[in-house]
Amino acid sequence: MAAQSIAIRLQGISAVFHHERRGDITAVKNLDLEVRPGEFLTLLGASGCGKTTTLRVIAGFQKPSSGRILFGDEDVTGLAANQRDIGFVFQNYALFPHLSVFENVAYGLRVKRQGAALIESSVDAGLRQVGLSGMGDRMINELSGGQQQRVALARAIAIRPRVLLFDEPLSNLDAQLRVQMRSEIVRLQKELAITTIYVTHDQEEAMAISDRIAIMDGGLIAQVGSAEELYLRPASRFVAGFLGSANLLRGTVVAVAATMTSIDILGHRWELAANNPVAAGRPVDAVIRPEALTLAKEGAGPRGRVESRTYYGDKAEYLVRVGTDLVQAVQWNPSADDAFSEGDLVCVKLPASNVQLLAVD
Amino acid sequence: MNASVQTIAPRPIVRPGAWLWRGGLLGIWLLLLIFIVYPLLMLLSRAFLDDGHLSLQALGAAITAPKNLRALGNSLLLATMVGVAGTLLGLVFAFTVERVRSAGRLARLIDFFTFLPLISPPFTTSIAFVFSFGPRGLITYELLGIKNVQVYGLTSTFAAETLTYFPIAYLALRPMLASISTSLEEAAFSLGGSRWHAFRTVTLPLVIPALANAFLLLFGCSLADFATPLILAGSDFSVLPTEAYLQITGMFDLKSGAILSLLLLVPAGLVFYTQERLVAGRSYVTVTGKAGVLAQHDSVSGIAGAALLGFCLLVSALIVYFYLLLFYASIVLAFGANHTLTLDHYRVIFSEGLPAIRDTLIIALIGMPLGGIYGIAIGYLVGRTTFISRKAMEVVSMLNYALPGTIVGIAYLLAFNDEPLALTGTAAILIACYVFRYSPIGIRTTVALLQQIDKSMEEASASLGAGSLVTFRRIMLPLILPAFFAGLGVVFIRSMTAISATIFLVSINWTLITVKILENMTEVALGPAAAFSVFVIVVVVLVTSLLNVLLQRLTAPSLRVGRIGA
Numbered sequence: 061m062a063a064q065s066i067a068i069r070l071q072g073i074s075a076v077f078h079h080e081r082r083g084d085i086t087a088v089k090n091l092d093l094e095v096r097p098g099e100f101l102t103l104l105g106a107s108g109c110g111k112t113t114t115l116r117v118i119a120g121f122q123k124p125s126s127g128r129i130l131f132g133d134e135d136v137t138g139l140a141a142n143q144r145d146i147g148f149v150f151q152n153y154a155l156f157p158h159l160s161v162f163e164n165v166a167y168g169l170r171v172k173r174q175g176a177a178l179i180e181s182s183v184d185a186g187l188r189q190v191g192l193s194g195m196g197d198r199m200i201n202e203l204s205g206g207q208q209q210r211v212a213l214a215r216a217i218a219i220r221p222r223v224l225l226f227d228e229p230l231s232n233l234d235a236q237l238r239v240q241m242r243s244e245i246v247r248l249q250k251e252l253a254i255t256t257i258y259v260t261h262d263q264e265e266a267m268a269i270s271d272r273i274a275i276m277d278g279g280l281i282a283q284v285g286s287a288e289e290l291y292l293r294p295a296s297r298f299v300a301g302f303l304g305s306a307n308l309l310r311g312t313v314v315a316v317a318a319t320m321t322s323i324d325i326l327g328h329r330w331e332l333a334a335n336n337p338v339a340a341g342r343p344v345d346a347v348i349r350p351e352a353l354t355l356a357k358e359g360a361g362p363r364g365r366v367e368s369r370t371y372y373g374d375k376a377e378y379l380v381r382v383g384t385d386l387v388q389a390v391q392w393n394p395s396a397d398d399a400f401s402e403g404d405l406v407c408v409k410l411p412a413s414n415v416q417l418l419a420v421d
Numbered sequence: 422m423n424a425s426v427q428t429i430a431p432r433p434i435v436r437p438g439a440w441l442w443r444g445g446l447l448g449i450w451l452l453l454l455i456f457i458v459y460p461l462l463m464l465l466s467r468a469f470l471d472d473g474h475l476s477l478q479a480l481g482a483a484i485t486a487p488k489n490l491r492a493l494g495n496s497l498l499l500a501t502m503v504g505v506a507g508t509l510l511g512l513v514f515a516f517t518v519e520r521v522r523s524a525g526r527l528a529r530l531i532d533f534f535t536f537l538p539l540i541s542p543p544f545t546t547s548i549a550f551v552f553s554f555g556p557r558g559l560i561t562y563e564l565l566g567i568k569n570v571q572v573y574g575l576t577s578t579f580a581a582e583t584l585t586y587f588p589i590a591y592l593a594l595r596p597m598l599a600s601i602s603t604s605l606e607e608a609a610f611s612l613g614g615s616r617w618h619a620f621r622t623v624t625l626p627l628v629i630p631a632l633a634n635a636f637l638l639l640f641g642c643s644l645a646d647f648a649t650p651l652i653l654a655g656s657d658f659s660v661l662p663t664e665a666y667l668q669i670t671g672m673f674d675l676k677s678g679a680i681l682s683l684l685l686l687v688p689a690g691l692v693f694y695t696q697e698r699l700v701a702g703r704s705y706v707t708v709t710g711k712a713g714v715l716a717q718h719d720s721v722s723g724i725a726g727a728a729l730l731g732f733c734l735l736v737s738a739l740i741v742y743f744y745l746l747l748f749y750a751s752i753v754l755a756f757g758a759n760h761t762l763t764l765d766h767y768r769v770i771f772s773e774g775l776p777a778i779r780d781t782l783i784i785a786l787i788g789m790p791l792g793g794i795y796g797i798a799i800g801y802l803v804g805r806t807t808f809i810s811r812k813a814m815e816v817v818s819m820l821n822y823a824l825p826g827t828i829v830g831i832a833y834l835l836a837f838n839d840e841p842l843a844l845t846g847t848a849a850i851l852i853a854c855y856v857f858r859y860s861p862i863g864i865r866t867t868v869a870l871l872q873q874i875d876k877s878m879e880e881a882s883a884s885l886g887a888g889s890l891v892t893f894r895r896i897m898l899p900l901i902l903p904a905f906f907a908g909l910g911v912v913f914i915r916s917m918t919a920i921s922a923t924i925f926l927v928s929i930n931w932t933l934i935t936v937k938i939l940e941n942m943t944e945v946a947l948g949p950a951a952a953f954s955v956f957v958i959v960v961v962v963l964v965t966s967l968l969n970v971l972l973q974r975l976t977a978p979s980l981r982v983g984r985i986g987a
Contacts, residue, residue, distance in 0.1 A: 121880050141883040148884035154877035158899045167895075168885030219885060 065098035065253050066132035066222055068118065073127035075113050087113040089279040090127070096271075098253045100246065104266040105276035106302075111259045112227055114276070118257060119225050120144045131222055144223070147216030147254070151228040153208045155200045161187070161211050162196030168219035186214040189248060206237045213245070217252060224249065226258040230265065242269050263303055267291075275299055291349075293416050300347040300416065307348045307387055310420070313338045321417070326362035326382045330410050338419045347416040353389040354409040355380065355400060366404045382408060441890075446808060449799060453817050455842070456857045460832035461820065467835050468679040483680040492664040493684055496644055499575065499660060500688070503582045503643035504636040510583065510736065511590025511635055512628075517733045519598040521726040527734070534737040535588040537744060540961045542918045543648030544938050545954050546581045548947070549743035550653060552750055557757030559746065573655025582649050584740065586642045590635035597631040598624070616721055637696045644689055645825035647921035648935075652942055661685050662827040662921060669925065675835065682828045693823045744958075751951035766952035770937075774953065777937040782960075784851050784931070785916035792856040792912030793905045796863020800904060801897070804868035822861035826921025829858055834925045846928040854922050859915040863908020870904050903976040910968045917957050 075088040088110040095101045103111040116122040118129060120141035129137045136144050155164050165183045174182070187193055190210035200208060209229060216224060226245070230238045246269045249256050260266050266273050267287040274284040275298075282302075283295045294300035297308060311325035313336065321336040322329060325346055338344045355366075355378060364382035376394035380387045387408060391398070400406055469475055483489050514535065518528045538546065554561045554572045561572070606619045647662040654660060661684055669678035721729065750756040754763050770778065802808070803815045821829050833854055837844035844850040878900070882892040920935040927936050934953050941950035 119880070119884060121883070141880065142886050142888055144884075145886070146884050148881065150877045150881060152875055152877060154875060154881040156878065156881075156896055167882070167887075171882075171885055171887045171891060215881075215885070225884075 065255050067097050067130075068095040068223060068255055068257065069093070069128075069130040070114070070118070071128045071130070073114070073117060073124045073129065075110070075117055075122060076125040087279055088117065088124070091279070091281060093274060093281060093284070095255055095257060098255055100249055100256045100258065100269060100271045102258045102260060102266040102270040102273045103276055104260060104263060104273050106261060109276040110279040111261075111276045115225055115227055115257060115259045118223070119146055119148050145219075145221050147219060147221035147224045149209075149212050149216050149224075149226045149229045151231055153212040153232075155208055155211055155215070157200050159200070160196065161192065161198045161200065161203070164200065164211055165196075165215045165218050167215065172219065182218055183214075186218040189217070189251075190214045190244070205233055206241065209233065209241060213248070217248065217254070220252075221254065224252075224254045224256040226256070226260075228260055229258075231260075231262075238265070239268075245269065267303075275302060277302075292414060294347055294418075297345065297347075297418060300418070305350055305388060307346075307350060307353070309346045309348060309385060309387070311344055311346055313340050313342050313344050313417075316340050323417070325410070326364075326385060326387070326408065328362045328410075331412070332415055332417075333413050336417050338417060343420040345418040345420055347418060348411070349414065350377070350388040350390040351375075351392065352411040352414050353387065355389055355391065355406045356409055357406065359407045359409065361410060362408045364406060364408055366400045366402055366406055368402060369400065378406075380406060380408060445798070446802065449802065450810070450814070452795075452857075453814065456853050457817055457820050459842075460829070460836035461824075463836040464679050464683070464828065464832035467676055468683055479676060480680055480683075483677065484684065488659070489664065489681060489684070492659045492661050492681070495575075495658055496660045496662075496685070497688060499579060499582070499650075500640045500643040502579050503586060504640035506579070506583045507587040507639040508590045508594075508632055508635045510587040511592075511594050512632065513729060514587070514591045514733050514736075515594035515598050517726075517729040519595060521721060521730055523726060524730050524733070527730070531733060531737055534740050535591050537740060537958070538585045539588050540914055540918070540958065540965060541585075542935050542938060542954050542957045543585075543646070543920055544652055544935075544942065544950070545747060545958070546585045546743060547649050547652035548750075548938075548942065548950055548954065549746050550577055550581050552746050552756055552947070552951075553743070555757075559757075573653055573658075575654075575658050577653045578650050578658065581653055582643050582646055584736075584743075585649065586639050586646075589638050589642065593635045593638060594628065594631050597628050601627050616725075620721075634696060637692050641689060641692045641696075644685060644692070645827065645921060647827060647924070648939070651939070662825065665827050665831065666924065669831065669834075675831070679831055679835065682825070682831050685825045685828060689823070689825050689828075747951050748955055750947060751955045754948070756947055756951070766948035767956075769949045770952045770956060774934075774937055774949065777932050777934050777953075778956070780848070780931050781917060781934045784848055784855070784933070785913050787848070788852045788855045788916050789909045789913045791852065792860040793863060793908040795856055796860040796908035797867045797901055797905050799860075800864040800867020800871065801901065803864065804871040805897075818864060819861050821858040826858070826919065826923075829854065830922035830925035833922070845926070846930055848931045850926050851923055851931060851933070854926055855912055855916045855919070858922060859912050859919075860908055862911040863904055866907040867901050867904035870901050874900050899975075903972050906968050906972045906975065910965055910972075913964055913968075914961055917961050 070091055070093040073088055073091045073093075074086060077085045077087055079085050091110075091114065093114075103114060105111045113122065117124045120136070120139060120143075124137065127137070128135055131144070141148075156167065159167070162183055165186050166179050169179045169182055183196065184193070187196060190213050192207065192210050192214065195203075195207070200211070203211065209232075212229070229245075230241055233241060242265055245258075258266075258269065270287065272284060272286055273290055275282045275290065277298055283290060283299045285293075290299060290303050294303065294306075300306045300308065309325050311323045311330075314322045314324055314329065316336055316339065319333060321332045323332065323344060323346065324330070336344075362382045364380040364387065367379045367381050367386070370377045371394065374392065376391045376399065378389045378391065378400065380389060389408065468480065469477065471478070484493075514531065517524050518531055524531070551558065551572060553559050554577065556572070558572070601624060606616075606623055608623075645662065647666065650658075650660045650663050651666070654663065661681055665678045665681035665685075668674045668681060751766050752762055752764065753759065754761045754765065799814065799818050803811060803818070833850060834845070836842065837850050844853070874897075878896055879892050882896045883889075887895065918935060920933070920939065923933060924936060924939070927933055934957055938950045938953045941947070941953065
């Protein structure tokens with residue numbers, strides 16, 4: 061069975077690359093991160109944000125230029141990858157092409173000099189867990205991409221690692237298979253209760269599988285939290301814009317009370333039930349998700365003109381010009397009856413909650 | 422807290438143990454210094470030092486001597502002609518096999534015929550030329566009845582070298598043509614151009630880098646070719662390699678020989694440099710698995726296709742005719758005079774010639790594994806690891822391969838004649854010559870293989886708990902094993918067939934089949950020469966077939982390795 065789940069802690073990790081022409085490049089900058097025992101944490105970010113480097117530092121494929129890595133209470137910073145007891149699933153699978161499926165999965169156990177009987181039963185169990193029972197004799201090139209990914213997964217968990225690391229494992233699969241595989245990965249991870257770090261650039265994937273997500277930007281962690289926390293309470297404009305789409309509306313705080321904040325926005329006074337970090341009289345950015353806005357023919361609230369309507373089946377997206385601002389609004393389950401056309405004058409209804417206010421420097 | 426800041430060089434964490442690593446690196450550098458750098462330095466010092474002083478007098482005298490200038494001019498003329506003609510011939514063959522639909526089934530046959538010159542001893546075509554067009558030649562004398570025909574000279578040398586070397590151009594051009602999608606031609610065709618117009622404006626420009634590369638390859642081969650001119654050039658048409666050989670063996674003038682061989686260095690170096698630049702710089706070609714072999718589009722009209730195919734078959738027939746002639750000459754009493762069937766010549770080569778056969782096989786069989794190991798060792802170091810002298814090692818290890826054999830042979834002769842490394846007269850000098858001259862192909866195969874093996878393969882092994890030695894043994898070694906066998910094959914083929922360098926290095930104790938063939942030719946013992954050639958071809962075909970079967974068995978399915986001999 062799996063060993064006791066352990067926490068992973070990164071303390072002040074930096075990673076510097078030497079580039080022939082551009083000199084030293086800092087891929088990861090003084091990064092702190094704590095992954096809880098048994099947790100599924102995703103590093104999410106655009107390419108070049110340092111997420112893969114962070115993962116490779118944790119795996120031991122790359123030495124950090126400074127900082128410490130702790131697995132539980134053990135400092136593993138000085139250990140090579142083969143001494144860290146990790147399972148790593150690669151983007152390109154990295155299966156050994158000269159070995160059969162069985163031998164690929166058995167590789168780690170053979171390295172650890174396990175007995176033949178134990179290897180046999182462990183590999184069979186591993187292949188069963190990923191739904192590849194009876195495929196042990198196949199060669200790698202006889203498998204589909206999805207099957208190869210399953211072998212890679214079985215190989216990584218066969219050694220019962222302390223830590224499971226994924227580097228964009230699903231990016232080479234087609235959309236349908238990706239959705240199927242990610243739920244299997246989550247199921248396996250919960251079953252084995254292995255502390256897991258998963259790297260991806262796909263925000264939907266990150267939201268679907270993670271206990272918590274760490275959004276990375278420019279070698280730093282922008283924010284860590286559950287999908288819901290990040291979506292509803294982004295700590296910065298970057299996070300607000302990165303996860304889903306958001307209207308960022310500039311306004312001014314008028315008054316602050318215990319549970320209410322009033323701000324001027326889109327030329328309109330607006331009472332909000334929001335925790336406000338900004339003092340009265342100061343400028344503020346309001347993060348409003350498009351689906352939180354509703355459009356009406358008339359009523360109280362800022363008025364604007366519809367610039368475009370895009371129909372997606374399950375929703376319709378509107379762009380509405382309010383003064384100098386362009387506001388995005390989404391209408392779910394749209395029908396012809398409540399549709400607006402280009403040029404229509406509409407009233408934008410602001411929500412009273414699910415709004416995040418960000419201080420403006 | 423580990424706060425020491427260090428720069429991360431992109432060096433793999435997975436690597437054989439430190440002591441093994443240092444020792445191996447040092448050992449390989451020692452070998453390179455002894456068997457590549459030292460001989461070349463000896464050659465240079467012999468050419469340019471007089472009593473310990475730098476002197477260009479001898480060089481000046483050499484390059485102003487009309488005889489030598491003529492040899493240099495002849496060498497360049499011959500190499501240019503062979504380069505142009507061979508490239509064109511190679512292009513016609515490659516285009517026919519790749520683009521003419523009716524050639525599909527004959528492609529394998531054409532492949533085999535063009536494979537033959539690549540694995541034959543160097544005199545094969547020349548001997549067949551003499552049999553065919555010589556004073557008592559089958560065509561000139563028997564068929565046409567021409568007496569006192571003059572076969573020796575530029576024309577014969579040019580024709581024989583072109584036929585010998587054009588398969589190299591064919592092999593270089595065919596994958597290029599294959600990788601250019603016919604849809605490009607279809608596009609041009611659909612825009613209203615004629616087929617010829619499509620070929621001229623689309624296909625041809627795309628293969629121009631490949632054509633230039635093929636030309637340079639052939640130019641280099643012809644420039645360095647020693648055997649063909651020795652047999653066919655005659656006394657009036659001297660070239661540098663034979664001139665250098667005659668200076669040394671005829672006049673015992675090592676210094677002049679050394680300088681003459683260095684004259685070769687200038688064009689040879691230029692060719693090698695240009696070629697490296699060309700291959701590195703300009704290639705439009707992406708390697709993708711080409712699905713069906715059948716071309717959907719007719720790149721040429723039916724008549725043109727038939728004409729091209731007919732031409733290729735004609736040339737192939739000529740090659741086959743030469744080989745049959747060679748075989749025939751080996752089983753008749755005296756070709757051109759007495760055509761009674763006999764096995765006498767084979768009896769001769771297996772009795773009087775037996776020492777040469779035995780020596781050649783021993784040298785080839787010892788050189789094979791050494792060359793194979795040397796090839797993957799340097800290939801792995803250069804292709805997969807980072808160390809300070811990596812680039813230097815890559816360049817130095819290629820030197821003996823890039824240089825004409827004459828230069829290498831004379832350099833070895835100068836370096837290993839005296840203490841401290843008196844190897845002259847031993848088998849070791851011949852083995853070393855072959856290993857360091859022909860293993861670079863193994864090195865390149867290893868590097869090419871390693872490029873296909875992602876670094877994540879080693880990381881995956883490490884993540885599963887394997888140390889660097891285990892990773893090397895269980896993952897990397899099996900994956901680069903095909904390069905080992907490719908290296909074995911090349912060293913074996915060359916040990917059986919090469920002469921340009923080793924002609925300077927044979928001795929009473931150790932001689933080679935190729936040298937025996939040359940002796941037979943000069944003594945006009947044509948029968949044994951033919952029998953020796955047939956024997957070499959049979960052995961090489963057998964061994965390379967065996968190695969190719971092994972290669973296919975051992976290569977992991979997703980990796981690509983070229984055929985041995987190609």
